[in-house]
Ligand code: FEO
Ligand code: CA
């Protein structure tokens with residue numbers, strides 16, 4: 021059933037040391053370039069970055085968005101040196117994006133700031149080209165360049181929830197048209213050259229200015245506020261559609277996966293309701309043994325679930341144009357991870373349970389008794405998954421499929437609520453569960469990577485076997501054998517925490533990116549800044565070194581990864597450099613012990629970047645290559 025291939029992938033770079041500095045570190049024999057920073061021109065007529073964040077919303081619409089996350093390089097005509105870099109802009113840091121700056125971030129909130137915030141989030145399409153050998157440039161006069169953002173871009177809603185009552189608003193009584201996308205976290209892509217952007221923490225953007233409002237069960241289950249929205253956004257102050265009293269259904273129209281055709285700048289992105297409504301992390305593509313498309317997905321919140329979608333119709337590898345509506349229709353499944361015959365061995369079996377009206381839940385009733393239509397069920401995906409007894413996981417982040425073995429890997433980043441008595445609110449509310457083999461640690465501070473093999477290596481199978489590939493830990497401070505020390509593939513040389521971004525390259529190397537605690541003290545001692553690691557995993561074994569490939573600047577996370585087709589260049593994103601909790605200037609609160617972390621001004625001063633950032637760190641893409649022109653990571 022499992023194809024145990026000793027992967028042919030090699031890994032010969034020398035691992036880099038942990039670091040707490042404010043620059044990028046890559047292995048010996050590698051170089052990098054910073055491209056496409058927040059605020060850089062997107063078009064030939066874009067205003068130049070000013071450095072003091074006094075750009076208004078009109079300028080932001082013409083500039084690269086903020087806090088880059090998932091991304092895909094789409095080659096133009098199969099070329100390795102020219103293509104479309106399509107990239108998520110997940111959120112904003114008000115302290116940096118508004119001119120008041122870090123000392124008085126909340127002061128002066130106004131309508132144009134809200135519009136600027138909306139236009140800095142979403143997806144950008146940037147035509148890029150490798151000029152004179154090793155410098156990547158944005159082609160600013162390209163017809164493809166586009167800002168798909170939370171304010172300006174009209175989208176269509178497709179799939180079973182399109183036209184549902186819960187999807188209707190004053191502006192859209194049909195429930196089929198919506199403006200914008202935001203909270204764009206991880207991503208996916210299809211062989212028919214479309215990009216999948218995943219809407220994650222969309223509930224943070226909704227709230228109300230009215231007093232005494234009570235959140236209903238549905239809002240509670242997703243965490244929509246009946247008070248003010250997150251202080252970083254406060255969109256409801258100046259844009260009524262984000263006020264949950266004015267527009268109680270608007271939030272249901274966000275939290276989906278959106279399919280974008282980057283090669284048609286006039287195309288309307290599609291919100292794919294068949295793939296479920298939750299805090300989507302990424303979308304990993306596979307094809308089943310009999311030709312159905314499968315998309316694996318995580319819902320990134322504490323003790324949420326792992327899902328997969330199986331298309332109704334079949335994929336045609338010889339006619340990509342015929343595949344364009346495959347994600348409109350199909351079946352959504354949620355995963356159960358069972359401990360199996362032996363408890364405590366960090367492996368077991370699993371099942372996929374269909375989220376359809378006919379499925380019988382743990383209460384013995386068909387889901388049809390809880391939801392009137394499949395559309396309503398999908399809008400309330402989390403409640404449907406609760407009702408069928410899905411397994412709560414330690415914050416499912418990215419999923420990646422091994423290109424040769426088809427084994428599926430997922431990062432579970434951490435879960436401070438694991439094993440607590442905190443009750444999750446909403447219909448089907450449950451206590452945060454105790455430990456199990458897939459989520460074996462109370463208040464899990466480090467995260468783990470779990471992987472599974474579908475029965476008969478068939479992506480559409482209804483059962484699987486799974487094991488923990490990597491239990492992240494700190495073997496330098498916890499005794500051997502203690503679960504907090506991690507599995508044997510954690511060593512004093514590769515210390516890190518909170519795996520998040522995850523992808524395989526074509527050869528079967530796995531690239532692991534982190535978004536965790538970078539205090540470098542206590543439980544996290546020796547881990548340094550967030551980073552990216554590489555490994556060649558073997559099925560059914562935790563053997564094989566996991567080696568640190570890169571360290572990011574202070575306060576950042578590293579996320580998003582894509583390669584040129586010849587694998588000579590890897591692109592990754594530096595998200596939120598200089599983000600020290602809610603206190604961008606107060607690193608001592610993050611790291612009270614000693615050596616206050618630098619106040620990041622990255623990328624200013626790193627590599628060849630001399631553009632004055634006005635003291636503001638800027639999210640950006642980093643492209644890394646081998647000086648000898650070889651395959652990266654090999
Ligand atoms: Fe946007 Fe779950 O990270
Ligand atoms: Ca077990």
Ligand code: CA
Nearest residue numbers: 205417520521
């Ligand atoms: Ca993430």
Ligand code: CA
Nearest residue numbers: 417433520535
């Ligand atoms: Ca994350």
